[in-house]
Structure formats: C-alpha cells, structure tokens
Amino acid sequence: MDRADIVHDNFLRRVAAGDLPTGRAPQGPLSPDQARIAYRAACLSRALDRQARVMQRAGQGFYTIGSSGHEGMAAVALGLRAGDMALLHYRDAAFQIARALTVPGQDPVWDMLLSFAASSDDPISGGRHKVLGSRALMIPPQTSTIASHLPKAVGAAYSLGLMRKHRPEHAIMDPESVVMCSFGDASLNHSTAQGALNAAGWAAWQGAPLPLLFVCEDNGIGISTKSPPGWVEAVLRARPGLAYHAADGLDLYDTYAVTKAVADTIRRTKKPAILHLRTVRLYGHAGADVPTTYLPRAEVESDEANDPLLHAVRLLDQAGVMTPDQALSLYQSANDEVVRRAEEAILRPRLHTAAQVMASITPPSRLRAPRNGPSPEARVEAFGNDVKAMADPQPMSRLINWALTDLMLDRPETVLMGEDVGRKGGVYGVTQKLQARFGSQRVIDTLLDEQSILGLAIGMGQNGFVPIPEIQFLAYLHNAEDQIRGEAATLPFFSNGQFTNPMVLRIAGLGYQKGFGGHFHNDNSLSVLRDIPGLIVACPSRGDEAVLMLRECARLAAEEQRVVVFVEPIALYPARDLHAPGDGLWMQTYPAPGQRLTFGEVGVDGDSTELAIVTYGNGVMLSHQARKILMAEGVSCRIIDLRWISPLPEAALLAAVQGARRILVVDECRRSGNLSEAVMTLLAGHPSLIRVTAEDSFIATGPAYAATLPSASQIAKAALQLFSPDNR
Template identity: 70%
Template sequence: MDRVAIVHENFLRRVAAGDFPVSTSDKKALDRAALEQLYRAQVLSRALDLQSRVMQKEGQGFYTIGSSGHEGMAAVAAALRVDDIAFLHYRDAAFQIARADQAEGQDMLRDMLLSFACSADDPISGGRHKVLGSRPLMIPPQTSTIASHLPKAVGAAHSIGMARRNRPEHAILPRDAIAMCSFGDASANHSTAQGAINAACWTAVQGVPLPLLFVCEDNGIGISTKTPTGWIKASMSARPGLKYFEGDGLDLHAAYAAAKEAADYVRVHRKPAFLHLRTVRLYGHAGADVATSYLPRAEVEADEANDPLLHSARLLVEAGMNADEALEIYRETQDAVAKAAAEVIKRPRLKTASDVMASLVPPKRTCAASNGPSAEVRAETFGSDMAQMDNPQPMSRLINWALHDLMLSHPETMLMGEDVGRKGGVYGVTQKLQGRFGPGRVIDTLLDERSILGLAIGMAHNGFVPMPEIQFLAYLHNAEDQLRGEAATLPFFSDRQWTNPMVLRIAGLGYQKGFGGHFHNDNSLAVLRDIPGIIIACPSAGDDAAMMLREAHRLAREEQRVVVFVEPIALYPMRDLLEAGDGGWMRNYPAPDQRIGLGEVGVTGEGADLAIVSYGNGHYLSQQAAHDLAEQGVAARVIDLRWLAPLPEEALLAAIGDRPVLIVDECRRTGGQAEALMALMAERGVERFARLTAEDSFIATGPAYAATLPSREGILAAARELVG
C-alpha cells in the first residue's frame, strides 16, 4: 500500500478502536460545536487531498501538493476575521475552508475541485493554476514560490496603519484589520523570508504600526532536508520588535489558543508577531514524492501516528461525540467530494492562447475625478521653485516637479526607497518631497530591494498608488522576482480579481563618467522585457519624462497596471546637446495636465533619407548624429520609442514610413531592445534596416566608461553605411 492509503486506513481503524494519539495539551479553548465545525473543515481538506491524487491518476487533475498534516491551520482561521487579509502557504486548504465557513455563499468543496481540474470555472484563477485564494475571503492567490509573498504581507500590514491617517479611495482593509502570512519552516530560511521578517522588526522598533502575524508551519522538513531541531524557535524567539508565540498545530484547542493570543496581540498592539505552529507532513512533499526514499520508515510512521485528524477525533470524543459519528463525517465527506469531482471534471477548461492571456492585463477601475490643487496650494507647496518654472531645466528637476504635482493631486500616492526622503535621492530627484509631504508619504526604507518592492505591492493591495524607487538598475536583480513572481502574476492567477498597481522608478542605463562600473552603469533591460503584462517606459528628455510619468501614474491609478519607469542617469543633469553651453537638452516644465499617452512615439525632423530609432541615451546621441548627418547632406528623422513594452509598433511604423531604419540600442546586443525591433522590421516588410548596439560586456569604470556603448561617431558611421 502507498502512504496515502496507509494514512487513510490507519484513521478508519484507530478511530473505530478508540486508539488515539496522546494529548499534547490540556487546553480547552473551543466548545463542541466549534470543534466539530473545524473538524469538518479538516476532513474536507483531507478528502480533497485524496481526490486530487485520484484525479491526477485519471488525467483529470494537475497539481497534488496537499495540505495533509497541516489541517491545524483551520484553527488559525477561526482565530482571525474574514476581513484580515491572508497570504497563505500552499498547504493551507484547511485555513481557507474554515474561513469560508465564517462567510456566506461559499462552496469550497466545489471551488477547490474546480481548481484541481484547472477548469475555466475555477472562481479564483479561471483555470490557470491550482491556487488557494478568494476575493470574498480576503485571500490573494499565491503560487508555489518560496516565501516571496512575505514582503508584500509586510507592505499590506503597513498600509493598514497608513490608511488610518490617509484612507485611499480604493482601500479594502478595515482600520482594525491585521495581515497574516503563512509559510513552512524550510521557507523561513529563504533570504526573502529573512528579509521580510527583518523589515517587520526594523519597522516595529521605530514605533511604526505594523499589524502583521507571521505563521510558521513547522513540519520539520523541506522536501528531503530536515530542519535542525529547535532551529525555528532559536532563530525567531529573540528578534527585536517581534513577539514570539508557539502552539501545537496537531491539537485544535492548543492551535486556536495560541493563534487567538497571537492575533489579539497584533490587533491590540499593532505590532508584528511570530506564531510557531507544530505540524506534520503526510504523504511526502507532493504527489510524486516518496518520503521513505529519503527518510527512515520509522520516522514516516511516527508522523502518520500523529495525524491531526486523529487528534481532532479524540478531542470530539472527549467532548461527547461518538467515534462512529466522527467516522461518518469522514466517510460522508469523501463520498461528497468524489461525487462532486465526477461532475467538475466535465466543466470546460482553457483552450486557446487568448483564453490563457485574458487575465494578463488588469481591468480598469473608476476613479474620482481630480482637478488638481488650487493655484494657491500649489504655489505654497512649490515655494521658490515656482519662479524657476518658466526657465528651461534639466531632466532631474522636471521629474522632481512632476512628482510634486502628482502627490499634490493624488493623496494616495506614496514614494518609498533608499534615501528618497531626507537625502532627496542619490541624484536629488526626490529632494524636498519629504519635507513638503511628510515621512509617511515619502518613506526612507531599509537597504533591501525586496522589501521596497514588497512594501509597494502590499500597499497597492489596499488602494494606495505606490511609486517605489530602486537606486540603480543593477540593484533590481536581487529583487526581480517581486516583479515577475508577485506583482505581474497577481491579476493573471486571480482572473483579474486582485491587482497591485504601481510605478516603479529605476535610475539606470549607462554613460556615467567614471562612476561605479557595471553596478552603477547597467545597460540591460532584458530582465524586465520578458515579464508579461508590465509596461516599460524610458524617457530621454525632461519634458517627456514629466509627461510620461503622469501617464505612468494614470495607468497605475486608473488601469491598475504595473509600470517600470527607467530614468537614464546620465541624462538627469544633461544641459547641452551639440556643444558646451548651448542648453540644447534642457526643457520647460509642461503644464500639469499634459501627458504623453502610452504608445505615443517622439518624432524629430522630416528627413526622408533615414529614420533613426532609439530611446534614452541613444536618442540623445542620435540627435547629435542627425545634426552631423545634415551637415553631410543626409536628412534623417529621429524617432524616440519612449515606451519599450509593449512596443508601440503601429506608431513606430507610421513614423518610419518608407525610410531605411537604423536602430540604436544602448543595451547589449544579446537580449537588448534591438532584437525585438529587428524582428518587427523583418516581419512588417521594412526593406532596409540595421542596428547599432552595445557590446555584450559589462561596463568599465574610468576613461573607458563608454567604450562598449554606442557613440555619436558610431551612429554617424552606421547611418552613412546604411544609406550608402
């Protein structure tokens, strides 16, 4: 017999014989009715686990990581409220079932079977994944990523406190709600989990409200690697700012008592807590995993002997239920699940690419109209800066003013990042903002990019429009999964029911003279370009930057999009274009109501001999080269892409017309934007086209800072060669 069958038969035999495991607690926190309700949730979770394996064998189910052994999470659900947002571990089916029992109109039996079957009728993912999640139950869906949901749980908890003082239009969490996230003992070792827990502690010790409950479900093993005995308690019980609780997840009384005490602490004190809950893992890690292949049989059998359903049956018998009644609930639930499964597998599934992709882009939402601040308020906020707005300014100043106007017009807009507040940013782009809007809206974060993005994602869950900053593009790489695995996938895996809109500002690209080498001059956008659903913007001039930033904010606020706004560092201070002192790259600040819409390209010149297509620093250099070409009798049109994803294909092709095309890409030849543009030219029948890119190299510090990058002279030579 396999271990699934053994656990099943053991339960039937031992309950019938009154052979129960020894109690680990003397707590009596629940009455009989509450015990029975939670037991029914546990039994349904177990029956669904069993059915998922049957469905997989029949080719009708597609994911079998189950919750068996972790059914004690039903007690944690009972200790929380339905409107406490919960970011769940993938073994927490019992939590979701028990929470559904606290609400109306929920049918978890059918809903979870639809998820197992990847049916298009699945109410959470629409058939895209087997996930736990529910909009009515305040459970955003998580996939099987390891601990990547913890940073956004920190952000969601922070948003609850912020919303007390500044409630966004689209806030969903009550003033006294708490946030909860659960994870396994193995996941607790992941750097993402450690960073999130550290961020919570770092925040709490400064007195900032953070009502967050971490729940660690400790079954002692991660796939095949054991957790050292005592490791979780030793490493978590003495964290500054974090209150530690522990309980036995095998015993409903003990689990509920510990969870209630921890949740009450968080709710009353508005501080984070860590609930360490003992569990066991039954059946191995997943459907294909055989635990006895890497664990001694005696250890596997010891966990099976501590089946939480056996403990729950014991508690019910002690409370006056007949053992036969406990068995009947078990059998009836299995029969009901099998019967429902026979119908569920007949429901339609996704078939086409358009079916699958229908949830990539979030839905638009209705937002209250905003006419912006009065002239008096605006003048008071900007102060002496108002006198300079009639004069041309470099990009950094115009972005700063655009941020001011956005924050004046939209109180739900928040900035966060390293040094964005008191210092005003590494390059001064966010200077004066914290002084004018306060540290609650311009947040100086700890040095952890995952936590910065998690803060933004979590706050977006509660109606804020976050604008996080990553200091340098290269710093994004250790946190990129927060974009790919969390922010971009949320609408996809929730069938557009959950969103986390934001505008992520990143200072990036190359051409900084003698500063930092590849860590401060990162000329690769490939890590962003392959994330489905996100928008990538890259301005080249200050007025464009201001107007594009307003559009990026509108896309986040009204269309719930995730926008990455890449600001070319080398162009922040740029003043001149052709020669020193000409002021040719400074611009006037556009009126606050002016925007550049998504998909609009920039066009300079009517030259019919050549079209030069570029963006960012490449556009700046292309303008220089176009001037040189004109002196040599070649008339060029220079096109600024502005929007790198999705590519503005139709607008670009219309601007090109029938001209030969030179693509100038400051990113690397492999994985750069030019690859997509070259493919577009070939697919759309452009007759003559070529590309000039950066080399496949990191960037050096010192005099050779631009040696691997396109140059004014290089563009001129490539253009001459193309036009003959």
C-alpha cells in the first residue's frame, strides 16, 4: 500500500477518534484567522501531494516530490511579508499556498495542478517544468534546490542595501524587504550551501547590510542518507555573523512566532539569520521511492505518527480556532477540491513544438529611460588625467578600464564585483582606479569564492541591477559554472520570462601567457560556455573593439536582459606591438562614448578572394602576423574576426567568407569540443577548407607554454597547404 494512502487513512481515523499526538499548548501571536489560513494551506498542500501521485500513475502528471511533513512552512510564509522575495526548497508548497491565500486574486490550487500536468497554462513556467514560483507572490522558480539557489539569495539580499543609495530603474523589491531562502538538511552539506552561508557571514561580519533569512528544513534525511544526530544544529550554530534560531515545524504557533520575531529583527537590523526548522518527511523522497526499503518500518511509522497535520488539529482545537470535526471537514473539502479541479487541469493544453519550448530561452526586452550619458564635466572628474591620454593609442587593458568607467558613469545600477577588482585593481590592472572613482559599494572586493561572486551577481540582477562580475581566470569558472548553467541562464526559461538576472560576466582567459601559471591561468577551452542555451559569449581581439563590444554587452544585459560572458584574452591585455618591438601596431585609441559594435557583427579585414582566415581572440593577432609571411609568398588573405563565440553569427560569417576560394579556420582552443567544430560544420560544403587548432592538451608552465597552441608560422604553413596542387 502506498505510504501516502496510509498517512491519509491514519489522519482520518485518528482525528475522528480524537487520537491526537501530544505537545505543548499553542503559544505566540498567531491569530485565529492566520491559524485557519495556515491549516487550510497545509491541507491543500497535502491533497496536492496525493493528487500528484494519482496523476502520475495515470500518465497525466509529471512530478511527485511532495511537501508532506513540511507543512510548517505555511507558518513561515505568514511570518514574512507577501513582498519578501522567497527562494524556496522544493518541499515548500505550503509556503506558496499560504502566501497566495493572503494575496487577492490568487488561485494556488489551480496553478499547481497546471504545473503537475505540465500545461502551457501554468502561470510560472508555461509548462516547461514543475516548479514552485509566482511573480505575483515574489517567488522566483528554482530549477534545482540542492543548495544552488543559496548564493543568489545572498546577492538578492545584498541588493536591498545597495538600492537605498543606487535604486535601479527596474528594481522589483522594496528596500525594506527581507529575502528568505529555504533548503533541506541534506543540502546543507553541499559546497554551494557552505559557500553561501560563509559569504553571508563574511559580509555581515564587516557590517554590510544583508536582510536575509536562511531556513533549513531538517527532516533528518536526504533521499536515503540520514543526517547524523546533532550535525545540522552544530554546523548552523557555528556560523559567525549568522544568528541561529530554532523552531518546531510541527507546531504552527511556534514556527510563526519564531519566524515573525526573527524576520522583524532582520528587517530592523539588516543582519542575516538562520532558522533551523524541525520537520518530518512523509511518503519518502518521491513517488517511486519506498522508504521502508532502506529505513526500519518502525522509524517510518514513527514519523507518520508525528504528522504535522495531526499536531495542527490538536493546536487549533486547544486554541479554540476550530474543533477536530471542523478540521476534518476542511481536510476532506480540500481533497475534494483538488480531485475535482485536477480533472479540469489535465485537459488544459501542453507544449508540443520546439519553438514553444524555446520561446522563453531569450528573455523579453525592457525599455530604459533615455539618458544623455555623463556630462563632459562628470567624465573629466572621473577620468582625471586619463582624459588627456585618450587621444593616444593604448593597450587593451587600459581601454577596457575606460569603457567600464563610462558604463558606470552612465548608469548607477551598474555594479562591478570580483576578487581583487577594487583596491588592487585586478590581477592585470584592468579595474584600477574604479573603486576610487565609484566607491566600494559599486566596485566590490569579494571573498575568494567563484560561486559567491556569481551568486552575488545573479541576485543583484534579479533586482534590477546590471552586474559586471569578474572571474579572475577562465579555469576558475569551473568551480562555479553551475551558477551560470543551472541558475542564471535558466531563470527566464523556467519563469516564462517573468524573472530575469541579466549580467555581463567578465572572464580573463585563453592562452599565450608567456611561462605563467600553466593550465590554471592559461585555459583554452570555451566549450563549457558554448552549450548553454540563451547565453551570449563574446571575445574581442583588439582594444578598441573590446570597448565597442563591451558597450554592446552592457546594452544586451540592461535592455534585453541577457546573460553575457565577455572573455578577455589575457595575453592581449598588454599587447602593443604586432610585427616588431616598438611598432605599436596592436594599440588603438579610445572610441568615443556612444559608439558600439552590434551583436553578431563580425570583423572583416581585407577583400582577398584567394584566402579567408576565420578566427577570434589571440588568433586574430597571429593571423595578422601570418599574413606578413603569406604576403612574402605572394598570397593575399582576408581575416575574419568572429567576435561573437556563441551563438555563432552564422549569417554574418557566411557573408564574410563569400567569394573566398579557400578558407582556413584558426582556433586557439582545443581541437575537440570547441568553436572550430561548429564553424567547420557550417562551412562544410566549401571545396577547400581546413583548420588549425590547439592540441587536446593542457597548457604547460615555462618555455613550453605555447607548444600546444597555434602559432603564426603554423597558420601560414596551413594556409600555404591550401595552395598545393591537391587543393587547387
């Protein structure tokens, strides 16, 4: 017999017989009306859990991870304000229902049934996934709650403090809000949870405003692995900077009282806190999970005897809110309502085509108030003596610095963050002077944790800021890539464009650093970024184009709400010369404010019909050096700079190679799994086409740093092969 049916039958039998569990009497400020809301939310949540299993068995539902045992989250919802952002654990249906019951015009039962049925009418995901979430209830959907949403909760809370001085045009939260983030006791052990808790405590320790409530829902088990007794409390209590509080999630009155007191304190002090909530897990992890296969039956039955709905009936009776008979009637009516409305929900339309599924990968555009840009006086004040240097050619690093300065001058919601970006000005000096120009609140020196850096940006982006986070080296992104893949890029997709987290992620990367750092600092693989739907990846090759592209990336984030990765070739930061020391041919002057390169626009240098070299990043400089070798052999070429790595600008590339009798693709990344494979596929019909790539190898430290990477001579040699008799 399904444990869900056993728990249901037990409830009916025990309430009818007056066989209720013992516990302390109801205490605290929960009003009778609030108690009724909490109990109704709990009953509806329980009924939905049971109906999800019925729908799944009939092939009409597609999700069976339930919230049974965690109904105390209804009281947590009532202890917060309806406008407080809530990033929810997947067992928090009672939270969303309780909040919905306090907001006019909401129909949580219908919304959740549509979600179970994967109907395109589902108001949060449009049928793409069963997620808790609601724009009207300020609940962004979480696609994975194995702690991956905790870093962005820190970012969202941090944004509330910053918006007091720099309110974004498109802010969605009130500065007096609190951010609530809930997660399970098993997720506490995930490195992402540990990093987020550490980041919150680290910021609070230094006095940064951070109105954030972590709620750890402790049912003592993660699927089949139990949490050691006392472990969760010991870990949570040990967190410096985070006040620890505990409540009994089986007791609606206690849970509400503690939540309300803690939330009020957070709202007043702007300091983060943890609520450790005792819960039980009923039914097992999900529909197919049978807990008695890995737990003693007596233990399973003990949790079932502690059913929070049974405790709620006792508490409401003792408080004089409703009798057990009335509570039983409400429970049965909730079940009847859910069953009846499920029959309608399964008839609602579903997604069928790829276009329908993909419609929300790209978020909607938004209008921004027109601005004339910073005044000449403001620019002079910010740039100081740098204004005079703008007429002279400069290396890429300095031009990017000036571009960031202009972007921050133009829009107060533009915020930089990353390790060493402030006081030090970055490892390579790219962000020098920016903290002095704009202050430590807008140029944020973060702790050394890439997950926290990206989480800070995601959370701030959700609240209308335009974050420009920096990952110090491309290899370091791998510590935190799920924050981009599983969180940032999926939020518009799973919220049907209702929630977004735009940003421009700057990453110093690629190879050719002479003898420095090996593969930890010279990482020549972009494949992890190129396969993320909706993500834009850009890579400049010259300083002036870096400025123009960075401006376009900032526009894409601010106006089109896109997540953009701007890969800056480290080896080109200081590059001055092209062919000979002192020639200065790889420096450019700073483009005038307002100029930018259009997304998808490729660069074409030359009009030769003999040969087209298609490349990007460091490959552009190498191809120019190879061109000199080729010219000595009587061969002319055009050089095509892709600039936009993902999505590949296919139409622009096809137009750029038009008329070229030979094509050479130069890819500084590894041969397998990188950009040149896509380019070769696109151009596969061309009769004379080859590629030069890096080897499938990590990069060595020392004199062999470039041994596995393409060189100018290799490019020239490959190009000349295209002119051999076999290729004519």
